[in-house]
Amino acid sequence: DVKVTQSSRYLVKRTGEKVFLECVQDMDHENMFWYRQDPGLGLRLIYFSYDVKMKEKGDIPEGYSVSREKKERFSLILESASTNQTSMYLCASSPPLTGTMNTEAFFGQGTRLTVV
Amino acid sequence: GEDVEQSLFLSVREGDSSVINCTYTDSSSTYLYWYKQEPGAGLQLLTYIFSNMDMKQDQRLTVLLNKKDKHLSLRIADTQTGDSAIYFCAEDPYNDYKLSFGAGTTVTVRA
Numbered sequence: 001d002v003k004v005t006q007s008s009r010y011l012v013k014r015t016g017e018k019v020f021l022e023c024v025q026d027m028d029h030e031n032m033f034w035y036r037q038d039p040g041l042g043l044r045l046i047y048f049s050y051d052v053k054m055k056e057k058g059d060i061p062e063g064y065s066v067s068r069e070k071k072e073r074f075s076l077i078l079e080s081a082s083t084n085q086t087s088m089y090l091c092a093s094s095p096p097l098t099g100t101m102n103t104e105a106f107f108g109q110g111t112r113l114t115v116v
Numbered sequence: 117g118e119d120v121e122q123s124l125f126l127s128v129r130e131g132d133s134s135v136i137n138c139t140y141t142d143s144s145s146t147y148l149y150w151y152k153q154e155p156g157a158g159l160q161l162l163t164y165i166f167s168n169m170d171m172k173q174d175q176r177l178t179v180l181l182n183k184k185d186k187h188l189s190l191r192i193a194d195t196q197t198g199d200s201a202i203y204f205c206a207e208d209p210y211n212d213y214k215l216s217f218g219a220g221t222t223v224t225v226r227a
Contacts, residue, residue, distance in 0.1 A: 004158070031213055040124065042204060042217040043159075058214065090158055094213050105213060107158035 003027075006091050006108040013115050019078040021111050023091030030096050032074035033058075033105070034066065037088040049074055050096070081115045088112050120218035122205050127224045134192040136221045138205030141186065145207040148181065149215065150190045153202040162203070163190070192223075200225045 007022035025032065031050055035043040035058075045058030047066040055066050063085060067075045074093075078085055089112075094105040122138040140148065146167050151159040165172045165179045165188070172179045178191040192199055205218040 033214070035217075040219050042120070042219040043215075044217075045214060048214060092159075096213075104161045105159075105215065107160070109156070109158045 004091055004093055004106050004108040006089075006111050008111050009109065011111060011113045013078075013081050013113065015082060015115055017078075017081045017115075019081050019113065019115075021076040021078075021089055021091075021113070023074045023076070023093075023108055024072050025074075025091075025093040025106070026072065027093060027095075027106065028071065029093040029106075030071070031094045031105075032068065033092040033094075034064075034074065034076045035090045035092065036060070037090055037110070043090065046076065081113075083115050086113060086115045120205055120207055120216050122203075122218040122221050124219060125222050125224070127226060128195050130195060130197060130225050130227050132195055134190075134195045134199065134223055134225075136190045136192075136203050136205075136223065138188040138190075138218055139186055140188060140205065140207040140216075142207055142209035142216075143183065143186065144211075145209050146211045147208050148179075148188050149204075149206040149208070150177075150179065150188075151204040151206060151217075153204065153220070155201070159204065195223075195225050197225050197227075199223060 004025045033048045034046045049068045065077045091108040092105045128134045149164045150162040152162045176193045180189045202220040204220045206215040
């Protein structure tokens with residue numbers, strides 16, 4: 001069974017702390033993504049990676065960075081957490097698109113981060 | 117980014133059909149998706165449609181695509197309590213799986 005695992009379901013951090021959100025997938029997928037989910041806004045892409053050590057900014061990268069040292073692991077880093085980063089964070093992975101063959105993105109269960 | 121729009125809430129009686137509507141913005145999207153999120157869970161792919169199709173049926177699910185109006189709908193027949201969830205419409209405007217999601221429609225099934 002395919003699996004994307006996020007290390008924490010719930011986190012509470014203080015303003016200014018450095019926060020690491022970890023995501024591991026066991027499907028040998030090239031693509032990995034970090035989204036944040038907020039009510040009324042849906043999912044917004046923060047960062048994505050197409051390969052080890054590759055990273056590209058999504059739609060809302062400000063205040064975040066990422067690390068992909070190994071294919072199976074994609075980490076989201078909040079350098080200095082702020083209250084407006086309180087949100088649900090979702091990690092996803094997918095194999096690369098090949099021609100017209102559709103592929104599915106698999107999502108983790110999410111990490112609900114509260115910054116106080 | 118692109119704006120995918122969908123209504124936020126839908127209440128439906130058990131056994132009735134549910135119709136969730138979505139408008140998307142980029143006609144170059146090869147695939148359009150419906151994802152389901154149950155309470156406390158991540159998103160799960162429900163179904164998808166290829167852009168050269170008008171309709172796709174998969175058991176209780178029917179997806180209709182109107183490319184001219186950039187309108188996508190999901191119909192759930194014989195809605196059950198287990199269908200209560202948030203449903204997200206998503207497009208892939210650059211065909212690289214950087215999905216653009218709508219805000220999500222919360223479907224509540226009442227007895």
